[in-house]
Amino acid sequence: MEKTIVIYDSDSMYAIRFMEYVKRRGLDFDVLVFTEEESFAEYIGLHPIEILLLGEMLSVKEEQLENISHLYILSEQPLEAGEQGNQRIFKYQSAEAILTKILTDYTKKEKVSGYNSEKNDRKVISVVSFPPGRNKLSFSWSLAYLLSERRKVLFIPMELLPIPFLTLTASSDSNLSEFIYYLKDNNSNVIDQMNPLLCCVDRLSYLSGLSHGLDLLSVTKEDIRRWLVDIRNSTDYETVVFYLGCYSEAAVEIISQSDKVLVAMEENGEDAERIKELDRQLQLLHIPTGPDRFQKLLVPDPGWEGRAITMQELKNSESWLCAMPYADHL
Known part of the structure; x- marks a missing residue:
């Protein structure tokens, strides 16, 4: 209904x-x-x-x-x-x-x-950003927000050296680092520990904030597997969007388990070469990179270097327009 x-x-x-x-x-x-x-x-x-x-x-x-x-x-x-x-x-x-x-x-x-949704509706989406950039992050936030207008979404930006991007009122200075501490404690209930650390903007929940970038590098593929199993078994979220701004064991495991991988690229030769190398390394690990799961896309440059932006600026941006067709079909 x-x-x-x-x-x-x-x-x-x-x-x-x-x-x-x-x-x-x-x-x-x-x-x-x-x-x-x-x-x-x-x-x-x-x-x-x-x-x-x-x-x-x-x-x-x-x-x-x-x-x-x-x-x-x-x-x-x-x-x-x-x-x-x-x-x-x-x-x-x-x-x-x-x-x-x-x-x-x-x-x-x-x-x-205790909102309920069918377990088979869960979807994990990764936006790959190697190297990270504000234009790729703009696209990722836009995509996650647009999806949240249709379903329950959790957005998790993962980059080693995060910089201020959105002027959001909710504080998340080190929430992701705090969650990683609980994630690595195998005796913790992952979802119960994660939910109090989430912030919200409208209907979108997000988990961000690092004390130190090395916290991300400490996360193993076993940690990610346990986390994603719990997320897929939870009734709290229908879609999880990861913004992967660093190449690590954890990032590769997230890519491996994602239902859809969007590879964000800028209009320069270096990004294209990096993506070719990423594709080669993933194939060595027997991770499928076919068009049914992987999609490469060019993201626009919104021109926001050096300053944080408001949510309204994001909604009025080319990044937002770029993300709309993907949100409609994911």
Whole structure:
């Protein structure tokens, strides 16, 4: 059954414009608007609502709450400094800001409530970036975010010398390093240790942040095998996207176990030569590199050298446009 976002607000112009924005985002939700109590009561009496955005001047009955999974109040006034509660959102801000807050909160609550998906739906995707570069990282973030609008996605950027890229509010200074510590402890429950270390941007969960690049080099193929087995057996994620910015034992094992490998390339001869050498070495290890699993692609240069960018800049970039057709077919 398709999940539903319902906007129930007496301001019909506001509600319709917000609905149009959500529909343009192409999220995996039906979007409906109600402005009258009678029509809303008739609908909710027959249909469950996944997310309800409720105008502050309106209300729902106690028996209707049973049919609402997540309720958010559209406040007429800005929230005061220090005011808590994810249920109240200032109505008169950008539609993007409202939707970002809702989807981030919704994603976190889905994890806690134990969202289920079929095990055979799990997919591991690797974006290979040898050497790493901001244009390749831009493509990877874009791809992961676009996929997260359709399914539950975990994004894991792995590079030895990470540099600031996105100005995200969630802190992840050393979360990946902390997780590696637990990963190498065979007595740990990998998923239970990983989930509290994840950050979110809208519906996309990500695990990043290194204390030292050598932490990545300490990860063995046995560690990766155990991690991926647990991920594929978990009900938390449908797709995991790895950004591989370093060539290591762990990276080769991830490539070996990936359902799809996207080899990101810049328009220069050196990248092409490196990919040829990568292909040769993988074949020596008997890792298939045929077109059914491997796909080479040229990534555009967004021209962001030397500075971190906002998510909105990423969404307006050539990298985003480049990633869209891949997200549609993966």
